[in-house]
Amino acid sequence: MKLYTSLERDPFFHLAVEEWLLRESGETVFFLYQNRPSVVLGRFQNPWLECDLAWMKAQNVDLVRRPSGGGTVWHDEGNVNFCWVGPLVGFHKDKALQVVQERLKALDVNVVINARHDLVVPQSDGSTRKVSGSAYKQTKDRALHHGTLLINGDLTKLNRALASPHKLTETRSIASVRSVVMNLYTLTPKSWIDSWGSAEVLKPEARFKPAPWSDWQWVMGETPLFKWSFTIEGETIHLSAHKGLILELDWSTRGLKFERLEKRLESATFYELSGGTINQQVWQNALGV
Numbered sequence: 001m002k003l004y005t006s007l008e009r010d011p012f013f014h015l016a017v018e019e020w021l022l023r024e025s026g027e028t029v030f031f032l033y034q035n036r037p038s039v040v041l042g043r044f045q046n047p048w049l050e051c052d053l054a055w056m057k058a059q060n061v062d063l064v065r066r067p068s069g070g071g072t073v074w075h076d077e078g079n080v081n082f083c084w085v086g087p088l089v090g091f092h093k094d095k096a097l098q099v100v101q102e103r104l105k106a107l108d109v110n111v112v113i114n115a116r117h118d119l120v121v122p123q124s125d126g127s128t129r130k131v132s133g134s135a136y137k138q139t140k141d142r143a144l145h146h147g148t149l150l151i152n153g154d155l156t157k158l159n160r161a162l163a164s165p166h167k168l169t170e171t172r173s174i175a176s177v178r179s180v181v182m183n184l185y186t187l188t189p190k191s192w193i194d195s196w197g198s199a200e201v202l203k204p205e206a207r208f209k210p211a212p213w214s215d216w217q218w219v220m221g222e223t224p225l226f227k228w229s230f231t232i233e234g235e236t237i238h239l240s241a242h243k244g245l246i247l248e249l250d251w252s253t254r255g256l257k258f259e260r261l262e263k264r265l266e267s268a269t270f271y272e273l274s275g276g277t278i279n280q281q282v283w284q285n286a287l288g289v
Contacts, residue, residue, distance in 0.1 A: 001086075003199040011075060012062045014212040016212070019067070022137065022144045022209055031202075032193050035075040035156075038062040039161050042070040042135060046173035046223050048265075056161055065219045068134030068249070070175030072095065075160055078153035080189050083146040091143040092137065093117045100149070107195060108260040109184055113249040119149070121182060125287040129182040150183045151192060154269050158175035171226035216264075220244035243266050255279050 007130075023031055031193040039051045041062060047063055049265060064075075084096035088192040097113050104111055104119075111131060115279065119132035134147035158181065166259060193199075195280060202208075208241050210219060224240040238250040246265050251259045272282070 002027050003196055004029055004031040004202050005193060005199040006031075006033040006202050006262070008202075008204065009034060009077065010210065011035040011038045011040065011062055012214040013204055013208060015064070015213040016068060016080070016208040016210040017202055018083050018085070018144060018146060021083070022142055024207070025085070029084070030096075031083040032196065032199070033081050033083075033111060034077045034189060035081065036062065036077065037157065037161075038064050038075040039288045040064045040066055040073050040075055041287075042072065042174060042176075043067055043172045043198065043222070044069065044224060045072060045176070046168070046171055046226055047220065048223075049164055049168055049171060049173060050176055050224070051161055051164055053164075058146060059157070059161075061157075061175065063065045064213070065222060069174070071133065071174075071205075073133055073148050074153065074158035074160060075148070075173065076153050076157070078151055078183070078189065080151055080192055081146060082149065083144065083254070084142045085142065088138055088141050088143045091138075091145075093145070096145045097132075097134065097147070097156055100147075104184075106198035107187065109186060109191075111225075116177070118179065121184075126181070130179040131182060131184055133179075142245040149192070150181060151187050151189050152183050152185060155181065155183065166228070168226050172224040173226065178227070189266075216244070220264075228253060251280075251283075256280070 006017065016033060017031065021031060022285050039056060041047055043065065043066065053063065064066060082100060094113055094117060097117060097119060100118065101111055108118060111121055114120050115126065118130050120128035120130050122128050132147050132149045133143060137144045165234045221244040223244050229236060229238050235253045239246060240248045244265055245260060245262045249256065249261060
């Protein structure tokens with residue numbers, strides 16, 4: 001089985017590599033990599049519901065949407081991601097996890113695969129703490145399984161980034177299932193990657209195409225339909241959005257009602273509205289109406 005690593009920290013580059021491995025390489029591989037601080041959404045999730053976009057913008061944290069399902073996760077350089085790609089025949093959801101589990105055991109780190117296909121560490125009180133979550137994607141004859149491994153990730157930033165200030169009245173997105181997490185402090189990212197042995201280092205080149213993965217149309221524009229009601233200075237506004245576009249806005253006390261508006265719902269505007277600091281003129285300017 002081929003082993004790849006990367007010295008890059010660009011999450012969009014790494015999505016491009018994974019897509020190439022799945023659709024073009026024809027190989028059975030493990031790919032290990034680290035990203036700069038990023039929040040990574042599942043394919044059918046809502047960024048406004050899953051994370052604090054305003055805080056992320058202030059902290060220069062990337063928002064990423066992957067093509068696989070599952071929940072939202074935090075990436076930083078204290079987290080080593082793994083990706084297994086191979087034939088669909090014989091694939092099962094614990095196939096790659098069992099390899100990771102055995103390699104951790106060889107380093108005297110004992111983890112358990114739970115019913116949700118997470119890697120967890122049993123605690124003395126009978127509970128468990130999560131160190132790895134997984135997601136999957138398939139083609140007609142190939143399978144991809146990628147996951148996280150928290151080694152010395154910034155758990156304070158993880159919890160802050162994944163704390164959305166918003167409550168939506170209706171959403172068709174798939175919500176994350178939150179778990180208590182921990183780091184595997186007996187390891188370092190380098191020692192973990194080195195323990196796998198010799199690997200080919202992948203670098204940016206023409207066969208990897210990161211641009212589509214960072215495009216607004218993919219990251220925000222794939223958000224499922226949702227509705228939201230909020231209050232500004234005692235006045236209630238109703239909004240619906242789909243694929244990142246505001247479809248309807250009803251602010252009846254100000255005589256503002258729009259249908260088929262199709263205006264991009266930018267994260268800063270959404271945050272300002274929810275914070276109750278925006279006025280009618282600012283909102284109209286933001287909408288271009």
